[in-house]
Amino acid sequence: MSRTRSMPAVIAVTCVALMATAASAVPASAAARPGVVNCKGKATAKPKEINLSCADANLMVTGLKWSAWTNNMASGTGTLVWNPCIPTCVAGKAEKFPAKVTLGRLASGAGVSVFSGMTLAFPKGGPADAATSTYALDNPLK
Numbered sequence: 001m002s003r004t005r006s007m008p009a010v011i012a013v014t015c016v017a018l019m020a021t022a023a024s025a026v027p028a029s030a031a032a033r034p035g036v037v038n039c040k041g042k043a044t045a046k047p048k049e050i051n052l053s054c055a056d057a058n059l060m061v062t063g064l065k066w067s068a069w070t071n072n073m074a075s076g077t078g079t080l081v082w083n084p085c086i087p088t089c090v091a092g093k094a095e096k097f098p099a100k101v102t103l104g105r106l107a108s109g110a111g112v113s114v115f116s117g118m119t120l121a122f123p124k125g126g127p128a129d130a131a132t133s134t135y136a137l138d139n140p141l142k
Contacts, residue, residue, distance in 0.1 A: 033069060034106055034113040041142025043114050045069065049078075050118065052135055058083040058092075061101060061120070071113070074103040080120055082127050097126045103137070112141065 035043035039054035046066050052059040059082050066076035080099050085092040105117030118135045120126065126133055 032113070034071060034074075034108075034115055036103065036137055037114050037139040037141055039139060041140055043112055043141065046074075050137070052137075054139065056083075056089060058085060058089055061099065061118075064101065072104070072106060074101075074115060076101050080122070080126060080133075084127070095127065097122050098124060099126065109141075114141075 033045045035045045036047050036050055037043050038047065039051050046064075046069055048064050049060055049062045050064065051057055052061070059080075061078045061080050064076055064078040066074060068075045078099055078101050080097040081094050082097070083089060083092045083094045099120040099122050102119045102121075103115035103117070104119070105115065107114055107116040114137070116137050118137055120133045120135070122131060122133075125131070
Protein backbone atom coordinates (compact mmCIF):
# COMPACT_ATOMS: atom_id res chain seq x y z
CA MET A 1 0.00 0.00 0.00
CA SER A 2 2.88 2.39 0.67
CA ARG A 3 3.99 1.73 -2.89
CA THR A 4 0.76 3.08 -4.40
CA ARG A 5 0.85 6.14 -2.15
CA SER A 6 4.36 7.08 -3.22
CA MET A 7 3.68 6.54 -6.94
CA PRO A 8 1.53 9.70 -7.32
CA ALA A 9 4.23 11.67 -5.51
CA VAL A 10 6.91 10.31 -7.87
CA ILE A 11 4.76 11.20 -10.88
CA ALA A 12 4.12 14.70 -9.53
CA VAL A 13 7.83 15.34 -8.85
CA THR A 14 8.73 14.03 -12.32
CA CYS A 15 6.14 16.29 -13.99
CA VAL A 16 7.36 19.36 -12.09
CA ALA A 17 10.97 18.58 -13.05
CA LEU A 18 10.05 18.14 -16.73
CA MET A 19 8.07 21.39 -16.79
CA ALA A 20 10.95 23.30 -15.16
CA THR A 21 13.41 21.88 -17.70
CA ALA A 22 11.14 22.80 -20.61
CA ALA A 23 10.62 26.33 -19.28
CA SER A 24 14.36 26.93 -18.85
CA ALA A 25 14.99 25.72 -22.42
CA VAL A 26 12.94 28.60 -23.89
CA PRO A 27 15.23 31.56 -24.54
CA ALA A 28 14.23 34.85 -22.92
CA SER A 29 14.04 36.52 -26.33
CA ALA A 30 11.30 34.12 -27.42
CA ALA A 31 9.02 35.50 -24.73
CA ALA A 32 9.58 39.13 -25.78
CA ARG A 33 7.19 40.74 -28.26
CA PRO A 34 8.62 42.04 -31.52
CA GLY A 35 9.28 45.73 -31.80
CA VAL A 36 9.86 48.54 -34.27
CA VAL A 37 13.35 50.01 -34.66
CA ASN A 38 13.19 53.75 -33.94
CA CYS A 39 15.49 56.49 -35.25
CA LYS A 40 17.89 55.91 -32.33
CA GLY A 41 18.32 52.28 -33.38
CA LYS A 42 16.37 50.80 -30.46
CA ALA A 43 13.60 48.24 -30.88
CA THR A 44 10.46 49.21 -28.98
CA ALA A 45 7.13 47.44 -28.71
CA LYS A 46 3.91 49.40 -29.16
CA PRO A 47 5.50 52.75 -30.05
CA LYS A 48 3.39 55.92 -29.87
CA GLU A 49 4.86 57.09 -33.18
CA ILE A 50 6.86 55.69 -36.09
CA ASN A 51 9.18 58.09 -37.90
CA LEU A 52 9.74 57.04 -41.51
CA SER A 53 12.24 59.81 -42.33
CA CYS A 54 14.70 60.09 -39.47
CA ALA A 55 16.80 62.79 -41.15
CA ASP A 56 14.03 65.41 -41.26
CA ALA A 57 10.84 63.89 -39.74
CA ASN A 58 8.85 64.83 -42.85
CA LEU A 59 6.98 61.50 -42.84
CA MET A 60 5.73 59.87 -39.66
CA VAL A 61 2.76 58.12 -38.08
CA THR A 62 1.72 59.70 -34.78
CA GLY A 63 -0.90 59.09 -32.09
CA LEU A 64 -0.64 55.31 -32.48
CA LYS A 65 -3.17 53.24 -30.54
CA TRP A 66 -2.64 49.51 -30.82
CA SER A 67 -5.62 47.13 -30.83
CA ALA A 68 -3.48 44.00 -31.39
CA TRP A 69 0.21 43.19 -30.93
CA THR A 70 1.27 39.58 -31.46
CA ASN A 71 4.44 37.74 -32.44
CA ASN A 72 3.37 37.87 -36.12
CA MET A 73 1.56 41.16 -36.65
CA ALA A 74 0.32 44.32 -35.04
CA SER A 75 -2.63 46.54 -35.86
CA GLY A 76 -4.02 49.82 -34.68
CA THR A 77 -4.81 53.36 -35.71
CA GLY A 78 -2.87 56.58 -36.01
CA THR A 79 -2.32 59.66 -38.16
CA LEU A 80 0.10 59.88 -41.07
CA VAL A 81 1.80 63.28 -40.91
CA TRP A 82 3.42 64.13 -44.25
CA ASN A 83 5.26 67.24 -45.38
CA PRO A 84 5.09 67.34 -49.20
CA CYS A 85 7.97 69.86 -49.18
CA ILE A 86 6.21 72.38 -51.43
CA PRO A 87 7.79 74.80 -52.23
CA THR A 88 10.59 73.46 -49.97
CA CYS A 89 10.69 71.13 -46.97
CA VAL A 90 11.39 74.08 -44.66
CA ALA A 91 8.46 76.10 -46.06
CA GLY A 92 6.17 73.10 -46.62
CA LYS A 93 3.07 72.58 -44.52
CA ALA A 94 2.38 69.17 -42.92
CA GLU A 95 -0.71 67.31 -44.08
CA LYS A 96 -2.47 64.79 -41.82
CA PHE A 97 -4.34 61.63 -42.76
CA PRO A 98 -6.14 59.26 -40.32
CA ALA A 99 -4.96 55.70 -40.97
CA LYS A 100 -5.44 52.08 -40.01
CA VAL A 101 -1.96 50.67 -39.33
CA THR A 102 -0.79 47.10 -39.88
CA LEU A 103 2.75 45.95 -39.09
CA GLY A 104 4.18 42.72 -40.48
CA ARG A 105 7.16 41.13 -42.24
CA LEU A 106 8.81 39.90 -39.05
CA ALA A 107 12.62 39.98 -39.13
CA SER A 108 14.54 38.15 -36.42
CA GLY A 109 18.16 38.07 -35.35
CA ALA A 110 20.19 37.18 -32.30
CA GLY A 111 17.93 38.10 -29.38
CA VAL A 112 15.64 40.47 -31.27
CA SER A 113 12.55 40.36 -33.49
CA VAL A 114 11.23 43.43 -35.27
CA PHE A 115 8.53 44.29 -37.76
CA SER A 116 10.06 45.39 -41.08
CA GLY A 117 6.93 46.38 -43.00
CA MET A 118 3.98 48.69 -42.43
CA THR A 119 0.78 49.13 -44.42
CA LEU A 120 -1.48 52.12 -43.93
CA ALA A 121 -5.11 52.16 -45.05
CA PHE A 122 -6.70 55.60 -45.32
CA PRO A 123 -10.47 55.54 -44.68
CA LYS A 124 -10.79 59.17 -45.83
CA GLY A 125 -8.07 59.06 -48.50
CA GLY A 126 -4.34 59.52 -48.08
CA PRO A 127 -1.63 61.47 -49.86
CA ALA A 128 -2.51 61.83 -53.57
CA ASP A 129 -5.89 60.24 -52.70
CA ALA A 130 -4.21 56.88 -52.06
CA ALA A 131 -6.37 54.22 -50.41
CA THR A 132 -3.32 52.41 -49.00
CA SER A 133 0.44 52.83 -48.76
CA THR A 134 3.17 50.35 -47.85
CA TYR A 135 6.43 51.31 -46.17
CA ALA A 136 9.67 49.52 -45.29
CA LEU A 137 10.66 49.84 -41.64
CA ASP A 138 14.41 49.62 -42.15
CA ASN A 139 16.11 51.68 -39.45
CA PRO A 140 19.33 49.90 -38.38
CA LEU A 141 19.67 48.46 -34.89
CA LYS A 142 22.45 50.05 -32.83
